[in-house]
Amino acid sequence: MPHTIVIFGASGDLTSRKLVPALYNLMRAGALPDQTRIVGFSRTPLADAEWRASLRDSTAGHCDCGPLDDASWNRFAAALHYQPGDIGVAADIGRLETRLRALEGGVPTDRIYYLATAPQFYEPVVSALGAHGMAAQDQGSRRIVVEKPFGTDLATAQALNAHIHTVFRESQVFRIDHYLGKESVQNILALRFANTIFEPIWNRRYVDHVQITVAEEVTVGRRGGYYDSTGVLRDMFQNHLLQLLMVTAMEAPVRFNANAVRNEKVKVLEAIRPLDAADAAAAGIRGQYRGYLQEPGVPAGSRTATFGAIRLEIDNWRWQGVPFYLRSGKAMSCRTTQIVIGFRQPPLELFANGTPAHAREANRLVIQIQPAEGIQLHFHTKVPGAGMHLRLTDLDFSYSREFAGRLPEAYEPLLLDVLEGDASLFARADVVEKSWEIVDPFVRAWSAPGLAAPAGYEPGDWGPLSSFEWMAAQGRTWFDMCPVLT
Ligand code: BG6
Numbered sequence: 001m002p003h004t005i006v007i008f009g010a011s012g013d014l015t016s017r018k019l020v021p022a023l024y025n026l027m028r029a030g031a032l033p034d035q036t037r038i039v040g041f042s043r044t045p046l047a048d049a050e051w052r053a054s055l056r057d058s059t060a061g062h063c064d065c066g067p068l069d070d071a072s073w074n075r076f077a078a079a080l081h082y083q084p085g086d087i088g089v090a091a092d093i094g095r096l097e098t099r100l101r102a103l104e105g106g107v108p109t110d111r112i113y114y115l116a117t118a119p120q121f122y123e124p125v126v127s128a129l130g131a132h133g134m135a136a137q138d139q140g141s142r143r144i145v146v147e148k149p150f151g152t153d154l155a156t157a158q159a160l161n162a163h164i165h166t167v168f169r170e171s172q173v174f175r176i177d178h179y180l181g182k183e184s185v186q187n188i189l190a191l192r193f194a195n196t197i198f199e200p201i202w203n204r205r206y207v208d209h210v211q212i213t214v215a216e217e218v219t220v221g222r223r224g225g226y227y228d229s230t231g232v233l234r235d236m237f238q239n240h241l242l243q244l245l246m247v248t249a250m251e252a253p254v255r256f257n258a259n260a261v262r263n264e265k266v267k268v269l270e271a272i273r274p275l276d277a278a279d280a281a282a283a284g285i286r287g288q289y290r291g292y293l294q295e296p297g298v299p300a301g302s303r304t305a306t307f308g309a310i311r312l313e314i315d316n317w318r319w320q321g322v323p324f325y326l327r328s329g330k331a332m333s334c335r336t337t338q339i340v341i342g343f344r345q346p347p348l349e350l351f352a353n354g355t356p357a358h359a360r361e362a363n364r365l366v367i368q369i370q371p372a373e374g375i376q377l378h379f380h381t382k383v384p385g386a387g388m389h390l391r392l393t394d395l396d397f398s399y400s401r402e403f404a405g406r407l408p409e410a411y412e413p414l415l416l417d418v419l420e421g422d423a424s425l426f427a428r429a430d431v432v433e434k435s436w437e438i439v440d441p442f443v444r445a446w447s448a449p450g451l452a453a454p455a456g457y458e459p460g461d462w463g464p465l466s467s468f469e470w471m472a473a474q475g476r477t478w479f480d481m482c483p484v485l486t
Contacts, residue, residue: 010040130167181410224297
């Protein structure tokens with residue numbers, strides 16, 4: 001069946017930097033189904049040829065595919081169409097539908113509506129699609145892709161879900177979190193569920209704690225206006241970090257399909273110990289990099305956290321008593337996303353040689369999500385020579401060493417999944433709402449009136465000093481290495 005991808009917000013950044021380059025790469029790789037057309041809709045008055053020309057330049061800059069090849073681009077560009085219009089104007093949506101029908105020429109076609117607009121337009125687009133009968137599935141399937149942020153708290157996420165469900169059934173809704181499209185994130189499922197050697201130790205008997213870090217070197221830069229009302233909890237924790245936690249902590253699904261996988265994920269969130277704002281205040285550290293207040297768009301005296309570290313407990317048989325530390329920040333020492341499974345010390349330490357317990361390193365499995373994707377296992381080895389002196393050594397697997405070629409950009413597999421109707425890597429309504437339920441108490445605690453300013457840290461640090469002290473007080477240390485593989 002032919003496909004039409006309708007992009008709302010077609011003249012925006014997401015479209016030019018991510019969506020169109022991803023679709024172009026899919027087409028070059030022969031992965032995009034034949035007869036896929038892409039129709040852009042936004043207010044900017046543009047003709048087809050102008051939209052194609054502007055996308056050619058942006059795609060060349062963002063496709064990570066070397067110099068744009070004319071033949072491939074021309075083949076791709078022929079599938080691009082543009083319809084100017086205003087989401088709020090019923091006649092414009094009517095004109096869009098007429099254009100889509102003309103392009104589809106009466107042939108049943110699967111349609112994907114992609115919301116790449118600012119979030120305040122999500123509900124109006126859904127209403128407009130409903131009002132024009134554009135969600136009806138009698139001439140092919142109709143799917144809708146919703147970008148983050150999905151609400152700003154539990155109440156707004158519930159309201160948005162309820163609104164979407166007035167027009168689309170849940171099976172038609174694809175809430176995207178680009179972290180789930182990353183190869184190395186999907187590989188966690190392979191590591192855990194295609195191997196038997198990790199399963200027996202993947203639990204409270206052997207694991208002391210888990211650290212999930214998404215560190216970014218970039219500052220907020222020109223996104224100050226957006227970022228200041230969002231902060232690190234909403235920007236990174238509610239979605240990306242909790243998704244990483246779910247794939248790390250979930251039970252094996254009974255089969256690999258969207259509902260089985262998502263049922264297991266939501267169970268992890270359901271098992272996270274609920275906190276009120278007072279508990280949350282004690283279960284986290286907030287920081288702000290020095291210089292944030294001078295970023296354009298950031299109001300004077302803002303207390304928005306650009307760094308956060310929180311501790312969550314999962315109350316189930318597998319994880320009872322194993323803290324999960326989640327940490328993310330802007331302006332940190334390097335760009336690295338990693339999951340560290342910190343194992344327990346041996347029950348009897350024969351070779352401690354007087355080293356105090358807190359200074360002894362235990363086994364670790366480091367899953368390096370990006371950059372330098374791979375996995376590293378740390379274990380003790382005897383240093384050759386007299387005496388039982390040990391050193392931590394490692395075994396590692398690196399994607400670049402093992403596999404030739406570039407890793408697909410996260411949007412590529414996700415867009416393909418939407419075209420195929422596979423929602424395994426997309427957030428279901430209950431997952432999104434549960435995630436907000438977990439993050440909301442932290443947001444409330446971190447914006448309580450009269451609260452002290454977040455602890456400052458220098459750009460290039462691993463967050464504020466208080467974050468190290470907080471870990472030390474729990475007898476643990478952050479694993480800070482940039483990135484662990486090279
Ligand atoms: C986005 C956040 O969702 O993820 C950004 O809004 C952040 O603030 C980005 O920079 C990080 O994505 P990645 O893929 O570069 O780790």
